[in-house]
Amino acid sequence: MFEHVQVIGLPDRFDAIVERSDLQGMAELGTGQARLLGVAVAEDLQRLALGGVIASAERTGVLLAGDLYSVPAVDKRGGYGTVADVWNAFARHLAGSSALQAIMTI
Numbered sequence: 001m002f003e004h005v006q007v008i009g010l011p012d013r014f015d016a017i018v019e020r021s022d023l024q025g026m027a028e029l030g031t032g033q034a035r036l037l038g039v040a041v042a043e044d045l046q047r048l049a050l051g052g053v054i055a056s057a058e059r060t061g062v063l064l065a066g067d068l069y070s071v072p073a074v075d076k077r078g079g080y081g082t083v084a085d086v087w088n089a090f091a092r093h094l095a096g097s098s099a100l101q102a103i104m105t106i
Helices: 038-051 086-094 097-104
Strands: 016-021 026-028 034-036 058-065
Touching: 016 038, 026 038, 034 038, 034 086, 038 058, 038 086, 058 086
Parallel strands: 016 058
Antiparallel strands: 026 034
16 A cells, blocks of 8 residues: 655655555566565556656655565465565665665665
8 A cells, every 4th residue: 555645854865755664475476476575566666656656766765664575475474584686676666776775784
């Protein structure tokens, strides 16, 4: 679910901030395959930005929190594994790789 909220006081370099958390889960590709939900969300946000529904990717800050991983079978809560695909999807599709790289190193 996406909600639009207007705020006052964003830094000059941003027109929007996207905050997502607890994106654990898998999203169907329509081909019988699935990918991490966070990857699908990054792709959807890019489509919204390109369509002018949300601010451009270059002017959008991203805050990711909470669990970003799901076991591939999605048959139990929890689990652990790499979430690099989610980080890379946000870098590729929305936040710009240099900005996200800086955040990842903190």
